[in-house]
Amino acid sequence: QVQLQESGPGLVKPSGTLSLTCAVSGGSISSSNWWSWVRQPPGKGLEWIGEIYHSGSTNYNPSLKSRVTISVDKSKNQFSLKLSSVTAADTAVYYCASTPPQQLVPVEYFQHWGQGTLVTVSS
Amino acid sequence: EIVMTQSPATLSVSPGERATLSCRASQSVSSNLAWYQQKPGQAPRLLIYGASTRATGIPARFSGSGSGTEFTLTISSLQSEDFAVYYCQQYNNWPPELTFGGGTKVEIK
Numbered sequence: 001q002v003q004l005q006e007s008g009p010g011l012v013k014p015s016g017t018l019s020l021t022c023a024v025s026g027g028s029i030s031s032s033n034w035w036s037w038v039r040q041p042p043g044k045g046l047e048w049i050g051e052i053y054h055s056g057s058t059n060y061n062p063s064l065k066s067r068v069t070i071s072v073d074k075s076k077n078q079f080s081l082k083l084s085s086v087t088a089a090d091t092a093v094y095y096c097a098s099t100p101p102q103q104l105v106p107v108e109y110f111q112h113w114g115q116g117t118l119v120t121v122s123s
Numbered sequence: 124e125i126v127m128t129q130s131p132a133t134l135s136v137s138p139g140e141r142a143t144l145s146c147r148a149s150q151s152v153s154s155n156l157a158w159y160q161q162k163p164g165q166a167p168r169l170l171i172y173g174a175s176t177r178a179t180g181i182p183a184r185f186s187g188s189g190s191g192t193e194f195t196l197t198i199s200s201l202q203s204e205d206f207a208v209y210y211c212q213q214y215n216n217w218p219p220e221l222t223f224g225g226g227t228k229v230e231i232k
Contacts, residue, residue: 046159046223061220062220095166107214108214109212110159113168
Protein backbone atom coordinates (compact mmCIF):
# COMPACT_ATOMS: atom_id res chain seq x y z
CA GLN A 1 0.00 0.00 0.00
CA VAL A 2 1.52 3.26 -1.18
CA GLN A 3 1.75 5.99 1.45
CA LEU A 4 2.49 9.63 0.74
CA GLN A 5 3.74 12.31 3.11
CA GLU A 6 4.06 16.00 2.33
CA SER A 7 6.65 18.24 3.97
CA GLY A 8 7.79 21.82 3.66
CA PRO A 9 7.42 25.32 5.10
CA GLY A 10 3.97 26.27 6.33
CA LEU A 11 4.51 29.97 5.72
CA VAL A 12 5.76 31.66 2.56
CA LYS A 13 6.13 35.37 1.89
CA PRO A 14 4.28 37.01 -1.00
CA SER A 15 6.28 36.97 -4.25
CA GLY A 16 8.35 34.11 -2.87
CA THR A 17 8.53 30.47 -3.95
CA LEU A 18 6.52 27.70 -2.31
CA SER A 19 8.49 24.45 -2.07
CA LEU A 20 7.06 21.11 -0.95
CA THR A 21 8.26 17.53 -1.04
CA CYS A 22 6.25 14.32 -1.09
CA ALA A 23 7.92 11.21 0.29
CA VAL A 24 6.69 7.92 -1.13
CA SER A 25 6.72 4.76 0.99
CA GLY A 26 5.31 1.29 0.47
CA GLY A 27 6.13 1.49 -3.20
CA SER A 28 8.64 2.80 -5.72
CA ILE A 29 8.42 6.14 -7.39
CA SER A 30 9.76 4.35 -10.45
CA SER A 31 6.59 2.32 -10.79
CA SER A 32 4.08 3.13 -13.52
CA ASN A 33 2.11 5.71 -11.54
CA TRP A 34 1.76 9.39 -12.19
CA TRP A 35 2.56 11.50 -9.13
CA SER A 36 0.47 14.64 -8.67
CA TRP A 37 -0.01 17.75 -6.59
CA VAL A 38 -3.54 18.93 -5.75
CA ARG A 39 -4.45 21.94 -3.65
CA GLN A 40 -7.49 23.11 -1.71
CA PRO A 41 -7.92 26.70 -0.49
CA PRO A 42 -9.56 26.92 2.92
CA GLY A 43 -13.26 26.14 2.65
CA LYS A 44 -13.08 25.62 -1.12
CA GLY A 45 -12.78 22.84 -3.67
CA LEU A 46 -9.93 20.85 -5.17
CA GLU A 47 -7.56 22.05 -7.90
CA TRP A 48 -5.08 19.87 -9.76
CA ILE A 49 -1.68 21.51 -10.06
CA GLY A 50 0.31 19.04 -12.11
CA GLU A 51 1.99 15.65 -12.25
CA ILE A 52 5.23 13.86 -12.98
CA TYR A 53 6.23 10.38 -14.15
CA HIS A 54 9.42 8.70 -12.97
CA SER A 55 10.98 9.41 -16.37
CA GLY A 56 10.67 13.12 -15.62
CA SER A 57 7.76 13.74 -17.97
CA THR A 58 5.40 16.37 -16.59
CA ASN A 59 1.93 17.73 -17.21
CA TYR A 60 0.70 20.96 -15.63
CA ASN A 61 -2.57 22.77 -15.12
CA PRO A 62 -2.52 25.46 -17.83
CA SER A 63 -3.70 28.08 -15.34
CA LEU A 64 -0.59 27.53 -13.19
CA LYS A 65 1.91 26.30 -15.75
CA SER A 66 3.99 29.48 -15.89
CA ARG A 67 4.71 29.28 -12.15
CA VAL A 68 4.95 25.54 -11.47
CA THR A 69 7.84 23.10 -11.54
CA ILE A 70 7.47 19.48 -10.45
CA SER A 71 10.55 17.30 -10.18
CA VAL A 72 11.37 13.75 -9.10
CA ASP A 73 14.25 12.36 -7.05
CA LYS A 74 14.37 8.62 -7.60
CA SER A 75 17.29 8.15 -5.21
CA LYS A 76 15.14 9.48 -2.36
CA ASN A 77 11.84 8.04 -3.62
CA GLN A 78 10.20 11.44 -3.56
CA PHE A 79 8.90 14.20 -5.77
CA SER A 80 8.69 17.93 -5.27
CA LEU A 81 6.66 21.02 -6.10
CA LYS A 82 7.86 24.55 -6.62
CA LEU A 83 5.34 27.36 -7.13
CA SER A 84 6.84 30.77 -7.79
CA SER A 85 5.57 34.34 -7.38
CA VAL A 86 3.03 33.31 -4.77
CA THR A 87 0.21 35.52 -3.53
CA ALA A 88 -2.44 35.14 -0.86
CA ALA A 89 -4.55 33.29 -3.44
CA ASP A 90 -2.04 30.42 -3.24
CA THR A 91 -2.85 29.82 0.42
CA ALA A 92 -4.18 26.29 0.55
CA VAL A 93 -3.79 22.77 1.82
CA TYR A 94 -1.45 21.06 -0.63
CA TYR A 95 -1.86 17.33 -1.21
CA CYS A 96 0.33 14.92 -3.06
CA ALA A 97 -1.50 12.06 -4.72
CA SER A 98 -0.87 9.14 -7.05
CA THR A 99 -2.74 7.46 -9.85
CA PRO A 100 -3.05 3.70 -10.11
CA PRO A 101 -0.39 1.91 -12.17
CA GLN A 102 -0.87 2.90 -15.78
CA GLN A 103 -1.92 0.45 -18.46
CA LEU A 104 -2.18 1.07 -22.20
CA VAL A 105 -4.74 3.84 -21.72
CA PRO A 106 -3.99 6.51 -19.09
CA VAL A 107 -6.26 6.42 -16.05
CA GLU A 108 -5.73 9.61 -14.10
CA TYR A 109 -7.80 9.36 -10.97
CA PHE A 110 -6.18 9.51 -7.54
CA GLN A 111 -5.89 6.23 -5.71
CA HIS A 112 -3.63 7.37 -2.87
CA TRP A 113 -3.37 10.73 -1.11
CA GLY A 114 -1.07 12.29 1.43
CA GLN A 115 -2.59 13.84 4.53
CA GLY A 116 -2.03 17.34 3.18
CA THR A 117 -0.06 20.32 4.43
CA LEU A 118 -1.33 23.85 4.91
CA VAL A 119 0.74 26.55 3.27
CA THR A 120 -0.08 30.15 4.13
CA VAL A 121 1.18 33.03 2.02
CA SER A 122 1.63 36.05 4.24
CA SER A 123 4.21 38.63 5.15
CA GLU B 124 -10.93 23.04 -20.01
CA ILE B 125 -13.72 20.65 -19.08
CA VAL B 126 -15.88 22.25 -16.38
CA MET B 127 -17.49 19.91 -13.87
CA THR B 128 -20.68 21.11 -12.17
CA GLN B 129 -22.08 19.35 -9.13
CA SER B 130 -25.57 19.67 -7.73
CA PRO B 131 -26.95 20.34 -5.29
CA ALA B 132 -24.32 22.25 -3.35
CA THR B 133 -25.81 20.94 -0.11
CA LEU B 134 -28.02 17.91 0.42
CA SER B 135 -29.84 17.41 3.70
CA VAL B 136 -30.66 13.76 4.31
CA SER B 137 -31.78 11.71 7.29
CA PRO B 138 -29.78 8.64 8.31
CA GLY B 139 -31.05 5.56 6.51
CA GLU B 140 -32.37 7.55 3.55
CA ARG B 141 -31.06 7.52 0.00
CA ALA B 142 -28.86 10.31 -1.29
CA THR B 143 -28.49 11.12 -4.97
CA LEU B 144 -25.68 13.44 -6.06
CA SER B 145 -25.24 14.78 -9.59
CA CYS B 146 -22.20 15.75 -11.62
CA ARG B 147 -22.33 17.26 -15.09
CA ALA B 148 -19.43 17.74 -17.51
CA SER B 149 -19.28 20.62 -20.00
CA GLN B 150 -18.33 18.10 -22.70
CA SER B 151 -18.25 14.35 -22.91
CA VAL B 152 -15.76 12.59 -20.64
CA SER B 153 -16.93 9.11 -21.64
CA SER B 154 -16.71 7.02 -18.44
CA ASN B 155 -13.54 8.72 -17.23
CA LEU B 156 -15.03 9.99 -14.02
CA ALA B 157 -14.17 9.45 -10.36
CA TRP B 158 -15.92 10.26 -7.11
CA TYR B 159 -14.23 11.13 -3.83
CA GLN B 160 -15.41 11.57 -0.26
CA GLN B 161 -13.80 14.16 1.99
CA LYS B 162 -14.37 14.59 5.71
CA PRO B 163 -13.23 17.68 7.65
CA GLY B 164 -9.49 17.79 8.15
CA GLN B 165 -8.91 14.72 6.00
CA ALA B 166 -7.66 14.05 2.50
CA PRO B 167 -10.16 12.97 -0.15
CA ARG B 168 -10.81 9.24 -0.40
CA LEU B 169 -11.44 7.52 -3.71
CA LEU B 170 -14.92 5.96 -3.86
CA ILE B 171 -15.66 5.30 -7.52
CA TYR B 172 -13.64 5.27 -10.75
CA GLY B 173 -14.61 4.55 -14.32
CA ALA B 174 -17.96 6.16 -13.43
CA SER B 175 -19.27 2.99 -11.77
CA THR B 176 -16.47 0.82 -10.31
CA ARG B 177 -16.14 0.89 -6.56
CA ALA B 178 -12.63 1.33 -5.22
CA THR B 179 -11.15 -1.26 -2.89
CA GLY B 180 -12.91 -1.39 0.46
CA ILE B 181 -15.81 0.87 -0.48
CA PRO B 182 -19.17 -0.39 0.81
CA ALA B 183 -21.78 -1.56 -1.66
CA ARG B 184 -24.19 1.20 -0.57
CA PHE B 185 -22.12 3.53 -2.76
CA SER B 186 -22.86 3.26 -6.46
CA GLY B 187 -22.00 5.35 -9.48
CA SER B 188 -23.69 5.61 -12.84
CA GLY B 189 -23.68 7.64 -16.03
CA SER B 190 -21.49 8.34 -19.02
CA GLY B 191 -20.81 11.19 -21.39
CA THR B 192 -21.81 14.34 -19.55
CA GLU B 193 -24.23 13.20 -16.83
CA PHE B 194 -23.19 11.23 -13.77
CA THR B 195 -24.77 10.21 -10.49
CA LEU B 196 -23.43 9.02 -7.15
CA THR B 197 -26.02 7.22 -5.06
CA ILE B 198 -25.69 6.33 -1.41
CA SER B 199 -28.47 3.83 -0.84
CA SER B 200 -28.87 4.13 2.93
CA LEU B 201 -26.92 6.89 4.60
CA GLN B 202 -24.83 5.93 7.59
CA SER B 203 -23.49 8.44 10.12
CA GLU B 204 -20.00 8.13 8.65
CA ASP B 205 -21.25 9.13 5.19
CA PHE B 206 -21.92 12.75 6.08
CA ALA B 207 -19.14 14.51 4.20
CA VAL B 208 -18.35 16.46 1.05
CA TYR B 209 -18.30 14.57 -2.24
CA TYR B 210 -16.34 15.58 -5.33
CA CYS B 211 -16.38 14.32 -8.88
CA GLN B 212 -13.30 14.47 -11.11
CA GLN B 213 -12.88 13.91 -14.83
CA TYR B 214 -9.78 12.42 -16.40
CA ASN B 215 -10.74 12.21 -20.04
CA ASN B 216 -8.12 14.32 -21.78
CA TRP B 217 -4.55 13.62 -22.84
CA PRO B 218 -2.39 15.44 -22.07
CA PRO B 219 -4.44 15.73 -18.93
CA GLU B 220 -6.25 18.80 -17.67
CA LEU B 221 -7.74 17.14 -14.64
CA THR B 222 -10.69 18.99 -13.17
CA PHE B 223 -12.93 18.57 -10.16
CA GLY B 224 -16.49 19.58 -9.48
CA GLY B 225 -17.21 22.12 -6.78
CA GLY B 226 -18.46 19.50 -4.35
CA THR B 227 -21.72 18.46 -2.71
CA LYS B 228 -21.98 18.59 1.05
CA VAL B 229 -24.18 15.84 2.48
CA GLU B 230 -25.44 16.97 5.86
CA ILE B 231 -27.69 15.50 8.50
CA LYS B 232 -31.32 16.53 8.18
